[in-house]
Amino acid sequence: MGLGEAKRVVTNKKLKGLGEMAFAVGGGPVNWFPGHMAAATRAIRDRLKLADLVVEVRDARIPFSSASHHLQPQLSSKRRVVALNKKDLANPNIIPKWIRYFDSCSTNQDCVAINAHSKTSVNKLLELVEFKLREAISKEPTLLVLVIGVPNVGKSALINSIHQIASSRFPVQEKMKRARVGPLPGVTQDIAGYKIAHQPSIYVLDTPGVLVPSIPDIETGLKLALAGSVKDSVVGEERIAQYLLAVLNTRGTPLHWKHLNNRRLEGIRYDSKEKHEYNLKDLRPKRRKSPNDSDMLYVEDLVTEVQCTLYLTLLEFNGNVEDESDLEGLIEQQFEALQKAFKIPHKASEARLMVSKKLLTLFRAGLLFSSFPSYFVVLMSQNLLKLYYKANRCLHVLVSSCLILNEKSAFQMLMMLHLGHTR
């Protein structure tokens, strides 16, 4: 994808179908729907017939794009909870509006925002599930809850948390397996059941993440790629990073990071000349290497450096971000500047790829929109850090109020609903 393409996506112009767009790395159509997904979709459809309740997990940052659109006709007649997961990475100002919107879609359907790694949050979801099942519980000895969702939205993380809560809450007899969780899409490839309660027995069934057979437009495809629902190698890290930069720039997000430049001028606390053992890859949730104070300063300073780089390049940019070639030039400059910020050697042959990977890691760990690496709060659970995080919360909310993945057109519709307009 050229930068012009990213720009066209951002400005929401109608684009050709994905298959025609030579969207894959090196050209050629993208295989969004590998063979195992077709088989899994059939298995999910079969189980849907038996389910007493469906939890549809979506990514709270892209609640429309991450919908299991192809299953909606079957879902419409089911008791359903839409769980907007990864709320810790999403814009907290917009989430309540999404919840109101999804609640109002159908009487069968409720919506709740969760963080699959937080027991409090998952407990809230379980309470809602039990409440919705109460009517059926009086009639049936066994109830089935099916968890569905596109790849990488956090179904397995959710199932693991449910399992842990259920193990402490109910006298569970069988030894239960943990669901497989992975940072890469498509990790869960079989369907497993977990008994979470007795009398009546409630089973929660995990399912593999399946995408819709054809993704309707390139913007949806890029959002799913950015959120990690499509393997990076399918689309190409550089393209995803270009899309991220195009969206950030056209929405003026880096201009909200002005205050960080002052902090940067005060001096970066971590001396970059030292060889540092901490690797950005450790931010990926699977690698639970506990960072120490020096690691934290390193990552925090790196995030500040990246934010300031994007802020300064956009501030000094004389062109028009709405103009395709101007934006292209800006993004090129930003790639070069980010290479310095990430301290990637000038002549590294894979420099652009390395810049892209690092930028995506920061974005996906939720660090780009926080004045403090909130990921560490979850990882380390240190009260001190939590306090620090709370103190910075106002700032975090302010910055993330311009969070990029707000599903623009859907959001406008929400605003209309909010203002009392109906169609």
Ligand SMILES: Nc1nc2c(ncn2[C@@H]2O[C@H](COP(=O)(O)OP(=O)(O)OP(=O)(O)O)[C@@H](O)[C@H]2O)c(=O)[nH]1
């Ligand atoms: N920050 C954050 N990360 C989450 C949350 N839930 C899941 N994750 C991370 O997202 C990644 C994907 O989670 P999984 O539970 O494997 O996703 P899945 O939907 O089962 O994925 P498939 O197996 O591909 O269908 C993992 O790295 C999780 O740690 C959340 O609420 N917040």
